[in-house]
Amino acid sequence: MKxxxxxxxFISLIMSLVMPLIFAVPMGMPIEMCFLMWLVRWVVAYFIVxxxxxxxxxxxxxxxxxxxxxxxxxxxxxxAFFISLMMSFIMPAIFALPVGQLSFEFLVYLWPxRWVVAYxxxxxxxxxxxxxxxVKVFGFNPNV
Numbered sequence: 854m855k856x857x858x859x860x861x862x863f864i865s866l867i868m869s870l871v872m873p874l875i876f877a878v879p880m881g882m883p884i885e886m887c888f889l890m891w892l893v894r895w896v897v898a899y900f901i902v903x904x905x906x907x908x909x910x911x912x913x914x915x916x917x918x919x920x921x922x923x924x925x926x927x928x929x930x931x932x933a934f935f936i937s938l939m940m941s942f943i944m945p946a947i948f949a950l951p952v953g954q955l956s957f958e959f960l961v962y963l964w965p966x967r968w969v970v971a972y973x974x975x976x977x978x979x980x981x982x983x984x985x986x987x988v989k990v991f992g993f994n995p996n997v
């Protein structure tokens with residue numbers, strides 16, 4: 854995976870704010886802290902996805918569902934399925950566990966809920982929006 858990925862840039866930007874607003878703020882995270890930590894979460898999410906989660910998810914999606922990069926997907930997107938599965942566990946483990954914002958039991962118990970919510974946000978909304986923004990802002994050409 855390349856260091857620069859304009860689609861991942863926007864997906865991680867959006868999701869690193871949306872998911873804490875949905876899950877962390879209602880569980881007691883101050884809204885100011887949510888916005889203050891946004892940049893850190895975004896950079897961490899971007900690098901984790903680009904270097905580890907995306908390549909591993911691509912292999913899993915190909916092996917389990919026969920998915921190949923560039924395939925047209927609708928609501929069902931095997932790549933987003935695995936990325937949201939992993940990131941919905943990794944990000945709270947990195948940012949909520951060390952500061953005592955979330956217990957390990959809650960991390961595990963709420964994982965399926967975070968996963969489904971992340972998938973349903975990313976697949977039909979954030980992924981298409983990220984493609985459009987990547988084309989408009991960075992001149993990304995998905996056909997190359």
